[in-house]
Amino acid sequence: MSHTARTQGPSEHMGRRTVVTGGAGFVGSHLCRALLAAGDSVVCLDNLSTGRLRNIGDLLDRPRFTFLNADVVEPFAISGRVDLVLHLACPASPVDYFRMPVATLRAGGHGTYNALSLARDKGARFVVTSTSEVYGDPLVHPQREDYWGNVNPVGPRACYDESKRFSEALTVAFRDEYGVDTGIARLFNSYGPDMRGGDGRVVPTFIKQALAGKPLTVMGDGSQTRSLCYVTDTVRAILALAGSYETSPVNIGNPHEITMRELAEYIITLTGSASPVRYVEAHPDDPQRRRPDIGRARRVLDWEPEVRLFDGLKETIASFTPAGDLSAV
Template sequence: MANNASNGDHKSSKPPPTPSPLRNSKFSQSNMRILVTGGAGFIGSHLVDKLMENEKNEVIVADNYFTGSKDNIRKWIGHPRFELIRHDVTEPLLVEVDQIYHLACPASPIFYKHNPVKTIKTNVIGTLNMLGLAKRVGARILLTSTSEVYGDPLVHPQPESYWGNVNPIGVRSCYDEGKRVAETLMFDYHRQHGIEIRIARIFNTYGPRMNIDDGRVVSNFIAQALRDEPLTVQAPGTQTRSFCYVSDMVDGLVRLMEGENTGPINIGNPGEFTMIELAETVKELINPKIEIKMVENTPDDPRQRKPDITNAKKMLGWEPKIKLRDGLPLMEADFRLRLGVAKKL
């Protein structure tokens, strides 16, 4: 049963902290200085592209390249409005900024299970460090939380008011519970110190620049199809996911940051597909000759995942535009280029 929580329209009773006087002085540039942690990653790099389109923005990326890559942001290196810092958010960072998009965290099960302690440190200590920075310089901070905070949901689709059904001691808990704690920290800093916060609960996202072997289902299926390998569907194959194309996701994040609502707000595509349906679609679009093979499932794999985006529509004027069948070929082209697999005539 759903419990009452924030409806995404929380307003602070405390005034926000005073911004750094440097930002308002005659020596200050008129540009908005924006920090993106995890900006060399999949979603982060697309967000950087979007922010750099605005000539009034200066963008600073902080990334330790655990899952990100310089290749994703190479085109901006050397640009006068862009700065790249090799940095791990579990260590403090001292920069003067107006906004912080805090994306830094492994988001793929392969990566966060590989080093679960590092994952929860990134979620907890990293978020504490970014909140400390936001407090010091008077910046607004947006956290990319996750649909994983809902766990294996007993409510479908999932509204922001649902408190979730999460295993606190499972192999995925470093990510699920880490993000839940990160949300707690965001609201505690907001209530106690008046920090301007925004929380996005992002659902499955896909598109160019995803790590090819990161263990997430869309990238797995496309890579397997291009390599003429069977598409491995985890049993029973009836579990569902909703897939949002990365440009739609980035648009939602920017709208949330620029809007007046703290969140949490779900950002995702409510189009729901079973894993079998996804595999059949990839097979049809990319490689009709391959087979679909059922394999053993992983522990704590959610059976259903679909966002209720009522709040995103109402408060942000946002909803996804790109359908799965239109987005998959764009991702296929990127994977073909990186894998060196030419399209068969």
């Protein structure tokens, strides 16, 4: 157990009451399910602008689960005890934040302020899910938490990058000024079942193209890299951070690095597709290399990813096939 792990108090013994903003989103819905399995009562708050009710459809009738259709950027109230606030509400895919840049910035600003205010009022632990995008197009590799990043504040990705950078700054300010118990999780390219096929992120895009027999569209020459972390590993890390006293940002990701060209070829092989690879013009400010240094997560959370890329991609591909059966591919 990490030296920063919390000892169990009365509320944990009875089962925490946890608020998850953005709980109907991809990572959020997996997180809600894991919290319920751990014995928590969960209040899921989502305005469904990018989340989907189908992601939490199996949870709606659970006695310890409450869904609030609400926008985190507007003031909201949660009655009763709250032990933990997990703030995930923010458009996270390029398709969404290019379409909703102001809403994205408001989620990082007003939304984070409202979620932090809830934690402050309730005396709850607060964890915000930030992103590897705070590093921008990094000039150091791999990326450690003490790297300040190389971000274009007025570029096309700025609405997302700066939203998350501001949410981190606001989180630290609430900790320093008001004594709120806070944590910051920097997620690196999570993937898995329940991703939207058209959300613009690389894994669902490639899978959907391969299953349809269409060309897999690789940006630039495909040499840019990403580090892909299966969603169950991401969720385990967020819960470990929530259960710790760690206040510094923590990278949560898989240090296995893969080029986009290799990923495309891998998915073509796993799906048995005859799709070709087609190279298209890269988006401006597209990061060229992305790999987390997870030394801090290993030390303070006793965490590292367990799911191999092969196994994670098989599960993800299966979720895109009829009845979720990979044998149908």
